Amino acid sequence: MKILIFGSGSIAKRHLNNLKLLGYNNIIVFKRKFDKDFEKIFNVKVVTSYDDGLLNNLDCVFICTPTSIHLEALEFANKMKLHVFIEKPMVHDYDNLNLSKNAWLNNDKVFFIGYMLRFHQSIKNIYDIITSKKFGNVYSARFEFGSYLPNWHPNENYKNSYASKKELGGGVVRTISHEIDLVQYFFGNPIEIKTVNFNTGILKIDVEELSESILLYNDKIVTIHLDLLQKKYHRTISILFEEARLDWNWQTNEILISKNLEEIEIIKPNYNFELNDLYINELKHFFYLINNNIFIHSLDFQHALSNTELMLKIYNNG
Numbered sequence: 228m229k230i231l232i233f234g235s236g237s238i239a240k241r242h243l244n245n246l247k248l249l250g251y252n253n254i255i256v257f258k259r260k261f262d263k264d265f266e267k268i269f270n271v272k273v274v275t276s277y278d279d280g281l282l283n284n285l286d287c288v289f290i291c292t293p294t295s296i297h298l299e300a301l302e303f304a305n306k307m308k309l310h311v312f313i314e315k316p317m318v319h320d321y322d323n324l325n326l327s328k329n330a331w332l333n334n335d336k337v338f339f340i341g342y343m344l345r346f347h348q349s350i351k352n353i354y355d356i357i358t359s360k361k362f363g364n365v366y367s368a369r370f371e372f373g374s375y376l377p378n379w380h381p382n383e384n385y386k387n388s389y390a391s392k393k394e395l396g397g398g399v400v401r402t403i404s405h406e407i408d409l410v411q412y413f414f415g416n417p418i419e420i421k422t423v424n425f426n427t428g429i430l431k432i433d434v435e436e437l438s439e440s441i442l443l444y445n446d447k448i449v450t451i452h453l454d455l456l457q458k459k460y461h462r463t464i465s466i467l468f469e470e471a472r473l474d475w476n477w478q479t480n481e482i483l484i485s486k487n488l489e490e491i492e493i494i495k496p497n498y499n500f501e502l503n504d505l506y507i508n509e510l511k512h513f514f515y516l517i518n519n520n521i522f523i524h525s526l527d528f529q530h531a532l533s534n535t536e537l538m539l540k541i542y543n544n545g
Contacts, residue, residue, distance in 0.1 A: 228514075229253045229284055231309075233300040234291035235265060236389075237380060238314055242289050243269055245507055249514075255281055257300075277303065285309055287337075287517065293389035294319040294396030301330045310337045310517050312510075316404045316538050317531040319396030324535055331528050337516045338528040342408045343505040345526065346512065349475055349482055350409065352494055353464065356473065357413055362484070363469025365414070368449045370406040370464055373457030376430060390455070391432040398434030399453045400424060400542040406451050407538050409464070410442060412525070414449060416537060417442035422544045429456060440541050451541070 228251055232239050235258050246254060255272045256265065266273050274281050287310035290300040297318050304311045311331075317340060318324050331338060344350055357365060377385045389395035390402040400407075410417075420442055424435035436456055442449040462477035471486045482494035516524060523529075 228286050229255075230287055230289065231255045231257060231282065231285050232289045232291060233257045234289075234293075235262070236291065239289070239291035240269070241503070241506055242291060242312075242510070243271065245503070245510055248507070249510060255285075282307075287312065290314060294401060295323075295389075295394060298323045298326055298330060301327060304336075305330050305332070305334055308334060308336060310339075310513075312339045312341060312513050313531070314341050315408070315534075316340075316396075316401055317535045319401055321539060324532070324539065327535075328532065335522065337513070337522060338531065339509075339513045339516065339524075340526050340531040340534065341509060342405060342526060343509045344405045344409060345412065346505045346508040348496055348498075348500075349480055349494070350412075352482055353466070353473065353475060354413060356482075356484075357466070362471040362473075362486075365447050366467045366469065367447055368410075368413070368464070368466040369452070370409060370450070371452040371461060372403050372406055373452070373454045373461040374403075375458045376432075376436075376455040378458070385430070386432060391430070391434065393434050397432070398424075398542065399436060399455045400438050400538060402455075403453050404534065404538045406453065407541065408534055410449055410451065411530075411534060411537065414444060414447065416533065417444055417449065419443040420537075420540050422541050424542070424544060427456070438541065 230246060230251055230253065232243060232254060235256055243254060255274055258265070258273050258275060261275050262273050272281055285307060288300060288304045290297055290311065290313040292300060294316055297313060301311065301313065318327050376390060379385065380388065385391055390397045420440060422438065422440040425437040426435050427437065430436055436454060438453040440451040442451070464475045466473040471484050471491065474483045480496055480500055483490065484492040
């Protein structure tokens with residue numbers, strides 16, 4: 228398997244290291260400028276041009292560049308008929324979304340958008356609880372994420388990151404779209420959206436730091452809170468069923484189900500959870516899809532289009 232990785236940032240390096248852990252060593256990295264030190268440190272070849280002969284006979288690409296330049300890599304992959312793993316979100320604006328619809332036509336290769344939270348056992352458990360209707364229908368749900376942007380990469384100036392720059396596809400909505408994906412995973416698409424996005428000025432960046440959304444369905448209301456300001460990492464899901472309430476917290480990684488103010492069940496993981504396991508498991512699933520010629524799946528191109536459209540509606544205030 229010959230693999231090309233577009234990009235060399237933190238997520239590209241994570242995938243590179245994980246690919247090697249899984250035994251994939253024939254890896255090339257595409258960078259704008261040649262980087263001999265990067266080649267030595269990661270034991271890979273670096274290319275800077277699409278005309279480089281090293282790009283012959285590729286099998287798949289990983290698109291890990293800033294969102295604003297995803298389309299260029301996607302068009303290359305489509306032209307070369309390669310399997311694609313693309314980091315979320317697929318693109319950053321409506322123009323690129325419309326162009327992307329023509330960038331993956333009649334392609335009998337696997338397309339996979341990287342929402343690693345889908346591979347979290349607690350998320351799978353919540354999905355099973357919802358679909359089983361064990362506690363009846365869902366009336367409402369709330370998804371929350373908060374994390375202080377300057378702490379993401381302490382050794383770097385956060386103001387230079389793509390997450391801080393509008394033109395690169397930054398801002399909390401376009402950078403943190405996992406909760407949007409989980410809403411679709413659990414409940415499908417809403418019929419109406421109401422959103423307020425806000426820049427407090429605290430971080431002195433030109434994108435929104437806070438976002439609050441209400442997603443309306445025929446039978447439920449779902450809300451999403453996203454922010455780049457909370458000093459302590461925060462990620463939770465709360466769901467109100469007809470017969471119970473479900474609460475999940477990233478830090479404890481426990482699902483608490485309560486009824487009539489009484490705790491009735493705590494679902495705990497039966498293994499030692501490591502964040503990198505999610506990335507390893509999504510890679511394994513990507514290659515499973517390739518090896519079994521499975522082109523229609525829950526994180527395929529059609530979902531990427533739908534997810535990007537919903538994300539852009541929220542970004543553009545509904």
